[in-house]
Amino acid sequence: MTRTVRVAAVTFLVLWLAASKVAAQTDPAVAGQWTSAAPLPFNSSALHLLPTGMVMFYGVRPTGTDTRLWDPATAITSLMPLPGYNVFCSGHAFLADGRLFFAGGHIVDGVGLPNSSTYDAASNVWAAGPNMNAGRWYPTATTLANGDVLVVTGKIDNTVGPDLLPQVFQVASGTWRNLTSAQLYVDLYPRMHLAPNGQVFNSATSQTTRYLGTSGTGAWTVVAATNTPGYRDYGSSVMYDDGKVLVMGGVDPPTSAAEVIDLNAATPAWRLVGSMAFARRHLNATLLPDGKVLVTGGTSGPGFNNTATPVFAAEMWDPATESWTTMASAQAVRLYHSAALLLPDGRVLTTGGDDITQVELYSPPYLFAGARPTITSAPAAVSFGQSYFVETPDAANIAKVRWIRLGSVTHAFNMNQRINSLSFSQAPGGLNVVSPSNPNLAPPGHYLLFILNANGVPSIAKIVQLGGSTAPAPALPDVIVTSLSYASGIFTSTVKNQGGAATPAGIAIGVAYSVDGVYRTWGGVTGPLAAGASVTIGTNGGPYTIPGGTHTITAFVDDENRFAESDESNNQLSRPITIP
Incomplete structure (x- = not known):
């Protein structure tokens, strides 16, 4: 009798725990909630949130010529002007003035177009830009701190292979600048992020991650190797805070591993960091206004695009705990050519996957955590470092102010999203909010401005333009030589960084020593050198004996x-010296 009671009790406990787990996974306040909307006219391969609040999408292969608009308020698709060529498999990023910039495109699989163009949502007009050096299929476009756009890799064709030459589209002149010193084989659709030092960080798909400096003729430098073995193709990458990057998934067979x-x-x-509950490739990663990262879709099985093993459950990564939580499950299969996009109301739009026209929207748990704060008004445009007023009746309850750059996503990577936490203070009738002063952290363009209460519930966002059509020059180091001496074959100098930013970490600060205009030896230390700091640099090369007489x-x-x-013109210091 006692044993029977015990078995019954254990059985009840197991069933109760299982029921509790199911309830937790289906409670929208815990796991979020999926809803469906009217299907699209064709399966989309890319999503772009325009400054008007509308979403642009287009299809796969032949329907890459057919751009459409989708309205988040009504879930209705409408026609729009067409680009005049196939933008499927292009790279894309938003310019400072809100135009959506495209680089490359599709002829057939593996063969790219050299085209560039812009779409201006305000005027509803496409404009052709100058061609690149060659065709690019699967390139990545990244908006730089000054508003120009870096374009990296992309396949020319199936004989030549990838375009090794990075190019920068110079917005002011409408011309391309070639980074001839930075020609390197880089994987297709590389995951690229503008870094705090002004360089562009390549976080995946290779295990070797690098910076690409875009000044002059460009230069690649190795940063670090990831811990996850294999080629992280069709995984994703996000910059979840200033200078902090998370990569997850990808590889074949897929991995659940994540790194920061x-x-x-x-x-x-x-x-x-903690691994996802599900291995995935062809996933999408979306930054949310509460600072968390939502991962949706993908396949867990081996092979390029294993349709037999779709992952329906979403997962949420919390940067505070660096761990994942399994969320509600979608209905649609989201594999190759799927996309996910944050909307101004805080929901996430998911579309695509080959032959999938179904539209689903994910509402995160914060939309079930009580009343939402509201933004009554906010400026349409602000400048860098500006304090501006955001009108809200909820100022006393606001705990965070964040903005997220408008999304532009395809092939498991959002080329435009990034997030900033903004400083703020209460004011009568609202908040005084300060925009970022450093365009390396927030490049010019349009952002979704959210205010969040103490429960982490975000407002509906206002779209705010940062920096207008131009951005201030990013803060840069400026190294000078303040003293120079010589004794017994050894040169010694003092180098000061009088600029506004540290020299890049891991990059050598080298000094060439010459006598009478002829190079003789060198010295150096490894950066960073903080702004305002000085360092003594001796002779690392062989000593040089200066012959007797007077020299410079x-x-x-x-x-x-x-x-x-x-300032690149103040790097030298000379002095006379007399050797007995």
């Missing part, structure tokens, strides 16, 4: 131009 790197560190290094010795800091400076 802090580019603000003196020596950035990848660090494993010179120290030339950063003689190989390893990093960009605010």
Whole structure:
């Protein structure tokens, strides 16, 4: 009798725990909620949130010529002007003035177009831009701190392979600048993020991650190797905070592993964090206004696009705990050519996957956590470092102010999204909010401005333009030589960084020593050198004995131009010396 009671009790406990788990997974306040909307006319391969609040999408292969608009308020699709060529498999990013910039496109699989163009949502007009050096299929486009756009890789055709030459589209002149010193084989659709030092960080798909400096003729430098073995293709990557990057998923067979790197560190290094509950490739990762990262879709089975093993459950990554939580499950299969996009109301739109026209929207748990704060008004445009007024009746209850750059996503990567937490203070009738002052952290363009209460519930966003059509010059280091001496074959100099930013971490600060204009030896230390700081640099190369007589010795800091400076003309110091 006692044993029977015990078995019954254990059985009840197991069933109760299982029921509790199911309830937790289906309670929208815990797991969020999926809803469906009217299907699209064709399966989409890309989503772009325009400054008007509408969403642009287009299809796969032949329907890459057919751009359409989708209205988040009504879930209705409408016609729009057409680009005049196939933008499927292009790279794309928003310009400072809100135009959506496209680079490359589709002829057939593996063969790219050299086209560039812009779509202006305000005027509803497409405009052709100058062609690139060659066709690009699967390139990545990244908006830089000054508003120009970097375009990297993309396949020329199936004989030549990828385009090795990175190019920068110069918005002011409408011309391309070639980074001829940075020609390197880079994987298709590389995951690229503008870093705090003004360079562009390549976080995936290779295990070797790098910076690409875009000043001058460009230069790649190795940053660190990831811990996850394999080629992280069709995984995703997000910059979830200033200079902090999370990568997850990808590889074949797919991995559940996730890693983070802090580019603000003196020596950035990848660090494993909690793994997802499901291995995935062809997933999408979306930044949310509460600072968390939502992962949706993908396949867990081996092979390029295993349709037999779709992952329906969403997962949420919390940067505070660096762990994942399994959320509600979608109905639609989201694999290759699927996309996910944050909307101004805080929901996430999911579409696509080959032959999938079904539209689903995910409402995160914060939409079930009580009343939402409201923004009554906010400025349409602000400048860098500006304090501006956001009118809200909920000012006393606001705990966070964040904005997220408008999304532009395809092939498991959002090329435009990034998030900033903004400083703010209460004011009568609202909040005084300060925009970022550093365009390396927030490049010019349009952002979704959210205010969040103490429960983490966000408002419906206002779309705010940062920086207008131009951005201030990003803060840069400026190294000079302040003293120079010589004794017994050894040169010694003092180098000061009088610029507004540290020199890049891990990049050498080299000094070339010459006598009477002829190079003789060198010295160096490894950065960073903080703004305002000085360092003594001796002789690392072989000592040089200066012959007797009167000579001129010179120290030339950063003689190989390893990093960009605010002033490149003040790097040398010369002085006379008499040797007995």
